Amino acid sequence: MRETVRRRLAAWWEVNARDLPWRFGRTTPWGVLVSEVMSQQTQMSRVVPYWTEWMRTWPDAAALAAASAAEVITAWGRLGYPRRALRLQECARAVAQRYDDELPDDYETLLSLPGVGDYTASAVSSFAFGRRVPVIDTNIRRVLSRVLLGVESRGGAATRTERDLAADALPSDVAESVVWNQSVMELGAVVCTAKKPSCEICPIAGLCAFLAAGRPGLGERRTRPRQRFQGTDRQVRGIVLDALRRRRTGSDASASGLPRDEVEALWKDHAQLDACIASLDDDGLIDILPDGSLTLPR
DNA sequence: TTCCCGAGAT
DNA sequence: ATCTCCGGAA
Structure with missing residues (x-):
């Protein structure tokens, strides 16, 4: 059963693997x-x-x-x-x-x-090294859970059950284990997607417990409610960093930093802006010069 | 809104 | 175990 799954995925991988530039031994x-x-x-x-x-x-x-x-x-x-x-x-x-x-x-x-x-x-x-190691990412968790257990994987950290499943499902042959990891991950990225899986073109649809069970829970929210992006520190940090990046590449090349008044024009809420500047500094993503202007780190 | 081949800190 | 890190696109 699992051997059939493995063989079909390997054959599917041979034909359908995306031609990414770091694949097939073309890089270090x-x-x-x-x-x-x-x-x-x-x-x-x-x-x-x-x-x-x-x-x-x-x-x-x-x-x-x-x-x-x-x-x-x-x-x-x-x-x-x-x-x-x-x-x-x-x-x-x-x-x-x-x-x-x-x-x-x-x-x-x-x-x-x-x-x-x-x-x-x-x-x-x-x-990269062809070692026999179980790989666990969001795609592999979803595919193995669906195909072998017939249920959706939950969001958040991988459970013990999922880790055991990935380790247990890994082919014992070293070369086969590498293709297994890559093909399961690729299937999850291209066919067995989170929201709209393309079961009609899936090479293992006939062997899939999830499809056989009527795809229970498909489309349910699997991850915790996301933080809205608009207005978050992530957005503000992105705006500040983008300004510094563009300034650096611009002709107005900076021996000095982005002036304080131009920094303050980037975001209305100055308390949040200051907090974000401090956190960017903590992360080592920016330097704060004595005059209060900002630059990318040396 | 959710997801995307997660990591690090708390 | 939960939170915060970007940004683009379906």
Whole structure:
């Protein structure tokens, strides 16, 4: 049964895998790690152009380690969650210094790197190094839960049940385990999507417990109610950082920072603006100069 | 509104 | 276990 699922997904993967530039051995393990970090909570379609330009600029960890924070934050552009960019650079420095610019290949060591959590450590270990490791992301949780258990996965952190399921379902053959991880994840991203799964074109529809059960609970809210974006600190931080990025790339290149009055014009609520500036400073995403003007970090 | 190949702090 | 980090698009 599961063997049939595995075989059909592997065949489907051969034909339908998206041709992403970091797949099929066309980049280094470091390139795979960069793609995984950029992909955290971000759609692939948005990642591809950023990844391509990023890897052209900084082909390996040592190159990224030597860049300035301002360059890194600017190159991150509008990918979102810019702290990822700083952590990726911290990661690059750790790899360059501790591991002689060679990315470690085991889960535990990868997990110890900045910006690398459970998902990224297992994904890099599996996809870049061909290790047999269960990968658990939102897609794999959803697909395995639907196909094998017939129920929707819940939002939030992965449950013990889901971890056990992913470990149990992983093919014992090493090469097959890598294709399994990639094909299950890809199916979740392209076919077995959260809101409108395309069961009519799914290669394992006939084997799916969720479809057989009438897709119970499809479309129910799985995650906790999201914080509205308008008016949040996230929006304000984004506005401030975008202003600094655009100023840096503009012809009005800054030996000095963005003047205080121009900063205050970015957002009406100055209490919130000040709090956001303080948090950006805490995160190391901006520098506050003595005159109160702002710049990207040196 | 929800989701997107999550991580880190509390 | 829950919260906060961006931004784009369905």
